[in-house]
Amino acid sequence: MSKQTSERSAVELPSSVTYRNFPRTRYQGSKYKLLPWLADSFQALTFDTALDVFGGTAAVSYLLKTLGKTVYYNDALAFNAQVGTALIENASVTLDEDDVAFIFTQDPNRTYRSFIEETFSDIYFTDEENHWLDIVVQNIHTMECPYKRAMAFWALFQSAISKRPYNLFHRKNLYVRTSNVKRSFGNKATWDRPFDVHFRKFVREANNAVFDNGRDNKVFCLKDEDLQVRADLVYMDPPYIPEKGALTRYRDFYHFLEGICFYHEWKEHLDRDSKHLKLQSESSNWECKEGIHDAFDMLFEKFEEAIMVVSYRKDGIPSIDWIVERLEKRGKQVEVKEVDYKYVLSKKGNLKEVLIVAAQK
Ligand SMILES: C[S@@+](CC[C@H](N)C(=O)[O-])C[C@H]1O[C@@H](n2cnc3c(N)ncnc32)[C@H](O)[C@@H]1O
Known part of the structure; x- marks a missing residue:
């Protein structure tokens, strides 16, 4: 894996630059409304570079950018990579x-x-x-x-x-x-x-x-298994398989x-x-009950050296216990945080949004 380096160092951002400038979007699984909660968790961790493996709307990458980190945004879909290019890699063009x-x-x-x-x-x-x-x-x-x-x-x-x-x-x-x-x-x-x-x-x-955080933020458009990027913190918000109900x-x-x-x-x-x-x-292990355990295992192995932060929900496959156990097996200190949340476009009532933080012991 190639070590990504940031040649520019973070600039002091004016107080007007915050995640609140991120435009509201309607996208399945967007973490936009959870940004304040995620911000607290990220701010408690020490890291300089961050990889958002399943970037989607780029809301979380944007938050990381406002925190002055070097951000690597990735999503397997080309239209999402355009979103990352516009709002994460782009520092000044309007x-x-x-x-x-x-x-x-x-x-x-x-x-x-x-x-x-x-x-x-x-x-x-x-x-x-x-x-x-x-x-x-x-x-x-x-x-x-x-x-x-x-x-x-x-x-x-x-x-x-x-x-x-x-x-x-x-x-x-x-x-x-x-x-x-x-x-x-x-x-x-x-x-x-x-x-x-x-x-x-x-x-x-x-x-x-659009803003410049003084870093060389980059966008990738790859399936997670093809990523060759290294970062201090790896944020994972993969497609999610509910125990009951339809897949996204x-x-x-x-x-x-x-x-x-x-x-x-x-x-x-x-x-x-x-x-x-x-x-x-196209078939994907992330969208099939038989393959998703392997998909998580491969991801955890690939980013074993990083702080891993996983966005998850209570009613998912695999279970939270399974994820925690796999991360602990890799020598991580794991913390599970929860918050009540009503999902955009979801007919289900309040569900618990979960953040699994796996840092070095
Ligand atoms: C739950 S959404 C992420 C939402 C994002 N955190 C946000 O706040 O908008 C999952 C994303 O993973 C992407 N994706 C699906 N399979 C992927 C894969 N194998 N590698 C990388 N991205 C993938 C989807 O295109 C989707 O945008």
Whole structure:
């Protein structure tokens, strides 16, 4: 494993730079609301570099960045890696009015594809919205600066999630939004708000969240087993398997955003047997009851030398006792902390969110 070094040292951050600047997002398993609680735990530990193996929205990486640490953000999904690039690796680049005008404008000298409009009619968005998406996605892909591009993708992904019933792409259910019925859930006004209005709002939020903590923060887009990064503290918030109830299959739930990241090859990766045209599935030990014990064991072995911090819940497979035992077997001093928490998008009542902190004895 290569030792990552930070060539720049932390700068004194103004008091206005806090995790509160992190834009609110609706993503399954996001730890956004738990950031104050996580902050207390991180502040009690001594470390300089931190790896967020399952970074998701980048909320926890962002917290670590505000604490002045060198942060390595990772997520296996490409759309999430764009989020990490925009808000963690990016230290100063923002989007201005000219950028937004470029993103929204169809270049008359260019030939555009209409893949989304032709493929996803009547599935997630209206035809007019799909047409808008085709133009905007192709314009963003041509932006040269990787940070501007990532900022634009972040704003686009947030806009698309906001306009979706359940904030997911798990069903062909545009009708939920468009049919003339009485609704007991959701926010039709938000779903119907035009893409460009959402987009501008999210650009403002992303711009407001960008800051430099004086460190060379880096983004990786790898499966955990392929990571070759070393850090003093490794934070693990993997996909979670409840004892009862459905799994969160991230690639299946957010496939549409993942497809946008490789727009020109999207067609070849579609699962044509699925009504909602998701991407072809990939198997993962993190999403199967038979494989998850091995997945944890491999992760603990890989990062044995680091302080390991695991976000978990009370009703998960494997049990908390099993996780604690495996960490203790590796010579760790393990502490289990709990807090009551109501999960975004979950129908279950209050559950206990757990933090397992495994430090050197
Ligand atoms: C519980 S979420 C993390 C949420 C994150 N802590 C936050 O606050 O937004 C788990 C994440 O793991 C990612 N993931 C799933 N399998 C992975 C793997 N094998 N390696 C790395 N990331 C993976 C998913 O894309 C998802 O974003």
